Amino acid sequence: METILRTEDLTQEFGGLIAVDSVNYELRKGELASIIGPNGAGKSTFYKLIVGIQKPTHGKIYFNGDDVTDLVPHKRVEKGIAKSYQIVQIFPKMRVIENMAVAAQYRIIKDKRGFFFSSWKNEDSLKKSDEILDRVGLRKMRNKTAGSLPQGQKKVLEIGMALATDPVLLLLDEPTAGSSPVETRLAMDLVKDLSKTLTIVIVEHKMDVVMNLAERVTVMDKGKIIADGTPKEIRNNKLVQSVYLGESNA
Ligand SMILES: Nc1ncnc2c1ncn2[C@@H]1O[C@H](COP(=O)(O)OP(=O)(O)O)[C@@H](O)[C@H]1O
Ligand SMILES: [Mg+2]
Incomplete structure (x- = not known):
């Protein structure tokens, strides 16, 4: 192969x-x-x-x-x-969906300044974030703060955030x-x-x-x-x- x-x-x-x-x-x-x-x-x-x-x-x-x-x-x-x-590492005070959206936004806006300074709360990144939360089984935790998740789910959120960059x-x-x-x-x-x-x-x-x-x-x-x-x-x-x-x- x-x-x-x-x-x-x-x-x-x-x-x-x-x-x-x-x-x-x-x-x-x-x-x-x-x-x-x-x-x-x-x-x-x-x-x-x-x-x-x-x-x-x-x-x-x-x-x-x-x-x-x-x-x-x-x-x-x-x-x-x-x-x-x-x-990105998990932002503990932000909600799960917001963590995901920040990661998703990285892919949508590739340049570094854009990543940090543009609004990540747009339709594209939220839609994509919800899709990934479904995929990794974290949809129910969508509106919880990331810091409040049990350790195992924090790890899964990290995987989700990596997926948001569309990896191969x-x-x-x-x-x-x-x-x-x-x-x-x-x-x-x-x-x-x-x-x-x-x-x-x-x-x-x-x-x-x-x-x-x-x-x-x-x-x-x-x-x-x-x-x-x-x-x-x-x-x-x-x-x-x-x-x-x-x-x-x-
Ligand atoms: N930035 C660094 N500066 C100095 N030593 C480091 C640094 N990063 C890792 N090391 C050392 O390199 C070795 C390998 O570390 P690491 O790659 O973290 O191992 P593993 O992930 O397999 O536990 C260790 O001895 C560690 O202390
Ligand atoms: Mg190690």
Whole structure:
């Protein structure tokens, strides 16, 4: 299948620390892939490099065959790369629908000043926002303040806000962090549903969460990819087991 995202020797150093170490990653269009690994493995930094919040020390990023390594974040959004947190974090005092509308407006008015200073309460962005709230199952919470939502629903709202930018590639960073088991299940169902139309990478600290969800699992440790395979292969991988064992002993 066609490659949508590819990194070549992607490296991020922070002082003496190599957070992402010569990562060669390839993602195929339509995949529901996962990246797992212990805390500090470099997963979030890898995402930041993909969306352009962080500029790599070394290496290249290709999206749909184009070199996007030097593109600013909003240009990558225009190309269809979205990550929760990338554009806006939740505004806790604003209502759910307003949070969504701000995110939707970003796509409608692409330029940065427009994003912050134009009115987002227009028909286009509200209509689109309601459609997405339906899609992610938050319609009932439409008029609640975002800050009052339970953690799991805040996470779902973040996914919704990422969807508002019309992505083709959706990067999720621990979308169930702090969620209850029920909320986790709902979020996983949502991800599965979204994956019918989007390419998705889900970064997870919890191995069990992705094992039933992802078609392919990549394991990072200390900035490097140490394994890549089906959930079953990864589960049986001795090196991966030792990394997780080492963590629980730490
Ligand atoms: N801006 C930064 N400056 C310095 N070190 C950082 C920065 N961001 C991340 N790190 C370090 O890089 C390593 C990888 O972090 P991170 O990508 O957040 O890991 P993960 O998401 O897998 O838990 C960690 O050791 C972390 O402390
Ligand atoms: Mg992280």
